[in-house]
Amino acid sequence: MKKTIKKTIVFLVITSLFVSCTKDFEELNTDKTKLVGLDVASLEYSFSAAENRGIYSYAGQYQLGPGLFSDLQAQYFATTQKNFASDRNVMVANWLNAAWNFFYAAASPQMDVVLEYTKPGGKLQDPMKYAIAKIYRVSMYLPITDNWGAIPYFQAGNGKKEVLYDSQEDIYKDFLKTLKEATAVLSAYNGTGKFFEKGDIIYGGSPAKWLKFGNSMRLRVAMRISKKDPALAKAEAEAAVAAPGGLLISNADNANVSVSPIYTNPLGGYANLGEFRMSSSMESVLKGFNDPRLPKFFAPALNGGAYKGVRNGMTVTQMADPTNSINVTSGINATNVSNSVTAAKDNEGKTPWTIFTAAETYFLLAEGALNGWNMGGTAASFYNAGITASLNQWSITGAEVTTYLAGTSTPIALNDSYNTPAMTDIPVAFAATPDKQREQIGTQKWLAIFPYSSEAWSEVRRTGFPKLYPRLNSDNLDSPASDPLSIRRLPYPAIEAAVNAGGLASGISKLGGPDKSSTKLWWNP
Template sequence: MTTVKNRFMTLGLLTGLGLMASCSDFGDQNINPNAAVTPVTSALLTEAMLGVPPTTATGALLEGIAGRLTTLAPEPRLFAQYWSESQYPENSLYATTFADWNRYYAVTLQDLQTIIDYNTDESTRAYVAQFGSNNNQLATARILKAYVFSVVTDRWGDVPYFNALKKQTQVEYDPQQAIYADLFKELKEASAQFDNGRAFDGDILFAGNATKWKKFANSLRMILALRLTKVDPATGRTEFTAAYNDAAGYISTNADNATIRYTDVNQFRNPDNALFDGRSDYGVSDVLVNKLESLSDPRLPAYATPTSTGDFVGLPYGLTRDLLIDYTNDNPEYALPSAKVLAKTQPSYIITASQMLLAKAEASVLGWISADARTAYNDAIRASWEQWGVYDAAKYTAYIASPNVAPTAGDILAKIGDQRWIALYPNGSEAWTEWRRTGYPNLQPTPYAVNESKQIPRRYGYPNTEPTLNTAAYEAAVGRLSNGDKTSSRVWWDKP
């Protein structure tokens, strides 16, 4: 990671250089003849993956593909009921009405688009090839761009896509169905674009390994295909089976997991470590703790901390502030995220083998592929246990044979959903999305909800600047929502 740290020393400068390269109104008078005007695309790739390093000792990595805004976003973890708020429970009570997307578009997606632009522009592509072959850079950036856009559209629904990142201020929102169609196209084309040239420098995800990138692209196609089970199962089946049967394979072992690894340096540490640096605004919810205890699941101590008596006490989910004060006064000890989850060097998991084996199990139940669903389901549990370092052969054998775990023909989709929810922890973004899609696990809203619907949010409201800064596009998109720009409206694939 030493080279990563060194690259980041210049990221602030690179941002400025990118802006300089696009400004020509003042002729040559403000151009330093000794400064580069073409970005270092390897540094942009690292920044797109990790995010912009904080400038304060207690700051956190926000952007990137596995930071505070994506896999480790606190709010979706509240919606998925992984965590409960310990002091200020507004988000647990669904007070959220909108969320901002500027850091997605202005940082991570813009970095990736810049890589694409400079590798396709005839005047710059030869220069930036020193950081990796043009094709390898384009393939990597396109796959990551598809991943980030999938996160964005799954949170808001219709969003600026086809005409985004083109330096326009008025940008229409594209229907999510059209976005999904293009994401499938991009993932297929980008995966085929890798060549035998130089690997892309700055790749802290797969170190330029094209085979692993192709597995990641296929895995993402499979995940997105399952999103369509209720709205377009024919397309979902076609896309899933094509990715599943692709010669490159998909993420089926922990060795291929897509993870961002952090360091013990504060600027590049696990964002959850920063979140709990001197604070404890969240506890592990009683919903998760109780579920794991009911299954005698060995992942519980890997996910949460016990009390001084060795018991696991989940923090009640969805209490008002007054009730929280009463509870914590009477029960000062409750489960916090484990030392493992909060370790500075704990990696952030983007796509894992357990997640994909559960996808395989579901696709088999749906009749999309020829595979044994029970075997895939059991293999997924084992992969998750091994991922968290809790695998024990005897305990595993007993666990998968337990009536609360072993699926039947009538409840296999529910049990796949429950195990997916457990295995995805602490990736609340994906857990919330899968809960919206499947209804599993059977999460209940807090009885103290303050939002209009009194239900768990189904999407984010659009940024509050859009009605004034992008009025026509915003109003057109809101007009396509069943209940207006509210968290109770559903995205395209989210059907009852």
């Protein structure tokens, strides 16, 4: 693992921003008045940089952010590197610093520039570009507040020495307000033009696709608060479903962040290190369901060709067990960037990174219907449509889809040295009782979101599904191994106490508990 993050120049902006794990975090207070001289072409590339950096696009940054936190907490993967204690719930200060720094010093400022220039009265004001940028800003900030809770949001990048944090409740309500306003602008557009056409690496500047994405983001955000504020969640979800422009319900409209020699798949360089493997949770479910996505998601072991996962929370001694060796366990499939160094490197510039799929939309609709909300269909029909969309996304069609939807087999016991039982007892075929249906929706959504762990971890915490395995060990006294959901949030990075002490204090005061990994987020009562 790289201990020092390469310094990154924020191109096309006069002021350069530099990022490293140990560098003082002055960039949080970047004074946007220094950003001068952008033209239309420069603005395009600032937007593409925001899109790219908003997903922790560099391998080293991805590893220190999602890779060593949400990837493991969502149990998509388990760590096989003895130097990484994060799979035993250790909150490593330097990694937290790096994840926070990259977002606030390299990703968010790019979006600030775009918004500053395109807003009403801005030097390059454009209501359509402004609306699109606001929608993407929500998608950038959603996993950040879901990682930490209260964060700098309204005042981020305000140029002041002290940047106060905002409560998660206020942030979420602003998400909904922003999405409503931005989608209204896009839905009123009757032209045929494109916006950020050269710089938009997700939709190529298509207003219609950004509108669907914005409506679907509104549905995602609404569902997240459904346990905390069910009345608001219901109203916003139903409004998103009824909104002009429709929802993202076709794989042709999936939000894929394109890759290139410049913009790489964030798992690319990280995957080729061989420091993580398929989790036992994934193994139990995919094998038990006879899931045709298994070879799409993961690669057979280099020795023996089996598909085998490992338990989360292994000690160094357990990692040294030959049965957990990287040679006899499964890495991520080379199609996504995986098990072999060559395959991973070759695919860094070929496989896009997906942040929203049609399958997720259908599962959100299924849960809403199960809640009794007006989603325009039944939970069963949306559930089956979600599975179908996910399978189709991975080029699985026809009879394989029909067979899978009717499947009655359940997750398997793993017959390993830890006597790991089946993860749960649900089949794929939609059950008759609401409790089982809710678990099935959550479990299939977890599979469909793969490998976007930032969203998966939030949904696991919110719903409790899938019923993940306990960790084998936890070195965090606040978060026991027996509870796979015991990590509720990430503690604030230590660097904030040094450079933004007043802001940090304001954040802690808005958490509803101490600055610990065991403190629940606002939406997770």
